[in-house]
Amino acid sequence: MSRCVTQRVLARDSQALSSTVKLMARKKPASAKQRKAQLQLKRAVKRGDVEPEQLPQPKSRRHLHSRSAATTEGASSAIAAASARRLQSAFVKLSPALLERSKVLAARVHLTRPVPSAAAVWSVHSGRIDEGIEGEMRASMSCMRRPKWRYEMTKKEVEKNEEGVFSQWLAKTDAIVEEWVKLAEEDAQSRVKKGPDEEIETEGDEMPKSPTIFERNLEVWRQLWRVTELSQILLILLDSRCPLLHIPASLSSYLSTLPQTRLILVLTKVDISGPERANAWDAYLRTRYPTARVVQVEAYIQTASSEGATERKRRFEPHIPQTFKERLVQTLKEVHQGMLVPPERIRDDEAKVKNWKPRVKLEVDWDAVLKAGPKSSVPRDGRDHGVDEALDDDEAREPDYLTIGLIGQPNVGKSSLLNALFGTTKVRASKTPGKTKHFQTLFWTPDIRLVDCPGLVMPDLVPLEMQVLSGILPIARMPALPLCIAYAAQLLPLERILGLMHPSTSSPAPADKRTWREGSRQTEGTKTVEAPWTAMDVMSAYADKKGWVTAKAGRSDINRAGNASTSRLTFFCDNAVLRALAEGKIRWAFWPPGSEAAAIDQPGNGIWIPAAEGYDDDALSDSEDERDEEEGGNEDDDDGDDEEVTIVSSDEENDGMAAKFGRFALLGGDDADDDSNQSESGDDSDNSE
Secondary structure: OHHHHHHHHHHHHHHHHHHHHHHHOOOOOOOHHHHHHHHHHHHHHHHOOOOOOOOOOOOOHHHHHHHHHHHHHHHHHHHHHHHHHHOOEEEEOOOHHHHHHHHHHHOOOEOOOOEOHHHHEOOOOOOOOOHHHHHHHHHOOOOOOOOOOOOOOOHHHHHHHHHHHHHHHHHHHHHHHHHHHHHHHHHHHHOOOEOOOOOEOHHHOOOOOOOOOOOOOHHHHHHHHHHHHHOOEEEEEEEOOOHHHHOOHHHHHHHOOOOOOEEEEEEEOHHHHOHHHHHHHHHHHHHHOOOOEEEEOOOEEEOHHHOOOOHHHOOEEEOOOHHHHHHHHHHHHHHHHHHOOOOHHHHOOHHHHHHOOOOOOOOOOHHHHHOOOOOOOOOOOOOOOOOOHHHOOOOOOOOOOEEEEEEOOOOOOHHHHHHHHHOOOOOOOEOOOOOOOOOEEEEEEOOEEEEEOOOOOOOOOOOHHHHHHOOOOOOOOOOOHHHHHHHHHOOOOHHHHOOOOOHHHHOOOOOOOOOOOOOOOOOOOOOOOOOOOEHHHHHHHHHHHHOOEOOOOOOEOHHHHHOOOOOOOOOOOEOOHHHHHHHOOOOEOOEOOOOOHHHOOOOEOOOEOOOOOOOOHHHHEOOHHHOOOOOOOOOOOOOOOOOEEEEEOHHHHHHOOOEEEEOOOOOOOOOOOOOOOOOOOOOOEOOOO
16 A cells, blocks of 8 residues: 555656656757847748748647648748849949958048038039040930830740840940949049059049949839839939939930820928928929929928937828928829820811820819828729729720829839828838839829839949939948948038047147256147048047947947948947938038039038038937838738848859849848848838938
8 A cells, every 4th residue: 555655656756857847948048149140041031042941840739730820921931032032123243342442542532621612513424534425425325115015925025025125235234334434444543643663642542433333133124114104194203412313314215205104303302401402403403304393392290209309219200291292283283184185296187186085084183182191092993903004905995093103213202202192101111222122003092093113223324422322222231331431521521510530639649758958848839730531530530439349459440430230139229421311310412503602501511401400419320110210001021121132243144143132232241231120011212301
């Protein structure tokens, strides 16, 4: 009897001990490096660069449900990854020699101080080569146009024809850009003074000539074709800080092939450029493009809860002031009425006028457009509104709605304007360029359909640095930071804006170890010479001011100073010079060509627009939850990581090889992006903060 009791007690104690051990079991610890590797692998699987690993077989029935859910999730992720790969933006990769040379010269080339007043006026030409030669080269550039096709052609035949024409267009455009850079380098070398040892002297140094960047993915160009074919009115969005940058000769040439489409130029971010510069650009564009209408808009308003807060804690929501909305609607109304009138070429022929019918909807309730709100985006019938009406068999039938398309370069404010028109978040808008992956349609009212096009970097003879400064290209992984900082510092007095102290004055003066007789030490009469600034001095001084040093050597972290693009993993919340310039936290804007340089603001400011209340250093700080201004939208998205961009070199492009980085991770860098760990659900990019 006692033996049985003893066995039962031992069995009970053994079971209790086993349960305790199970409760005490902990996960295997992992280092920060291992967790980073796991995160990078997860992103690579989601992008489709790496095949997902085989899931382990379930050990019991309770794992069957989780296994099925994981399989479904993996299949949907594979489909999303395949779709995203087709719309990866592709750009040319900068050469290592250019990057290395820019670092060396950034520490040698002195910045012009004070900034000349002429720098505040936008120049139609780059100033690198002769204006006549550059004008001819720019006139020969064009956007990729859709080749002609016939209804009897199959889909594969159409795509093959488009690919062949695109390869020819790409080779032609690359040749123009290469020739432009070559002539610029030769012209710069002819002005350089050389010493006895044939080394370039500091006095004659110039920063290297960078190429220009343009879209190299055919699938992205197909998005533009689709939007222009669907639209009866096109809104060309231009950043009011430098509008001519966003409507190059290549885009003008492309739009000239759309005679049936009416154009409206929309100046965005006028709250950053200010009314004086915006009005000056308005008048200039009306003179330069007499057949197009020009409208100014704002897309954001500060929330009531953040009034009185610092720049870092301010929050904005989509909103267009009623005055701007009325002007935009009135312009659309006038353009629509003009489309109901027969063209001049047939007005004198009564027979043609009698048979002529407008290709747009005849009646539009414009009062409803002014009162349109967040719930006005439902069409009035159950038709397939994604069908191209231009392809309908019955061409004489009146369209059911007026289609308005929005096109422009990345980060110009297309999706932000859409959100402002609806008064709520309909599509995603972010500070990172290139958020819109696919064109999307929204109904403003039952009579008006809006089409949002992904941003395309149009071909033009514009330096890479200007594209970065205006926010067309991303800064997060820009390797040519010294080159971009040097370019920006020639246009703005960055050291004065940031309140920097020259690095040479931060160290104490060397002690005077000479022997002096009593009363004979000289303490007066010494002259203080102001040290000249370089781009490297600006980055070093800002890094010293923020206390940023490298981990090993303890030197000033100039890369982080030039671009403090950070992620949630490291919890860095500081943005820096280039990001603040691109996002408008440091306000700047050009004056239109022909403006009197002597009458422009205060001398020495360049394109800088000083704030009325003075400079706030918090403007360069960005809180963790401010990375994406708006969340939401009607477009399917992945986990929230940024889109992908493919960086190709000329040799790799011929071989079909490409190096892949994060979305718009232009020209190199690691995989950590500032938007990597956020859930997002919509499209496009802009900030008018």
